[in-house]
Amino acid sequence: MLIELSEVSKIYNQGRPNEVRALTDIDLRVEQGSMVCLKGPSGSGKSTLLGIIGCIFPPTSGRAAIAEKQMARLPDRFLTLHRRETIGFIFQRFNILPELTVLDNITLPLLPLGVSPKERRLRAHALLERFGISHRAQFPAGQISGGELQRVAIARALINNQPILLADEPTAHLDTVLSREFMVIMQQLKEAGKTIVIASHEPLIFEHPAIDRIVTVEDGRINVP
Numbered sequence: 001m002l003i004e005l006s007e008v009s010k011i012y013n014q015g016r017p018n019e020v021r022a023l024t025d026i027d028l029r030v031e032q033g034s035m036v037c038l039k040g041p042s043g044s045g046k047s048t049l050l051g052i053i054g055c056i057f058p059p060t061s062g063r064a065a066i067a068e069k070q071m072a073r074l075p076d077r078f079l080t081l082h083r084r085e086t087i088g089f090i091f092q093r094f095n096i097l098p099e100l101t102v103l104d105n106i107t108l109p110l111l112p113l114g115v116s117p118k119e120r121r122l123r124a125h126a127l128l129e130r131f132g133i134s135h136r137a138q139f140p141a142g143q144i145s146g147g148e149l150q151r152v153a154i155a156r157a158l159i160n161n162q163p164i165l166l167a168d169e170p171t172a173h174l175d176t177v178l179s180r181e182f183m184v185i186m187q188q189l190k191e192a193g194k195t196i197v198i199a200s201h202e203p204l205i206f207e208h209p210a211i212d213r214i215v216t217v218e219d220g221r222i223n224v225p
């Protein structure tokens, strides 16, 4: 099992007046090569759940094993290392740096890993080619189209060949055509063996045939284990 959460709870600002219980007793198992959609209203806990799966922060209680590693047992710097090797993140507004070139945006996650400049370029060009945006490599990311930007964000999430891909409301700012295209790419990546978790309440995503399972998040709880 690539993602395995048992009785996971997350409390922000625990013990302080602004304490928020964001997740309660989450049991979730996702096997390799599957695609899951976390569906639920705003504030239900989807992003928090992605944060735990994505090794950004550990749960307040419970057990979370991501790619065979128990998060709670990993000291912070190992958690960061594990995240870089295991998780590719696609954010809602893509978090692309507009002044940097497309190439530099894609290779950004490799900088802390000590990958040589040559190897960085090789990997980036392979992805640019795969997504049909090689001709944009030296463009500032702020000057390319929305569809190209989306593919840059996906390429960046794949640059270290991470097995798990997480997307937080990736189509919230995209039109229907680009949202469909996003799911076509996700389906291809799933078929290539990636494990994908997408947080979204858009039918275009959760009704897509490539989604193996819809997990409904409500008030920090989920419907089924």
Ligand SMILES: Nc1ncnc2c1ncn2[C@@H]1O[C@H](COP(=O)(O)OP(=O)(O)O)[C@@H](O)[C@H]1O
Pocket (backbone or CB within 6 Å): 012, 013, 020, 021, 022, 040, 041, 042, 043, 044, 045, 046, 047, 048, 049
């Ligand atoms: N960093 C944070 N500090 C305090 N509360 C937070 C933080 N992030 C999220 N929350 C709260 O946790 C709950 C779940 O939020 P979130 O996981 O962002 O839900 P969703 O992604 O479904 O909108 C909400 O009540 C939200 O206000």
Ligand SMILES: [Mg+2]
Pocket (backbone or CB within 6 Å): 046, 047, 048, 168
């Ligand atoms: Mg969210």
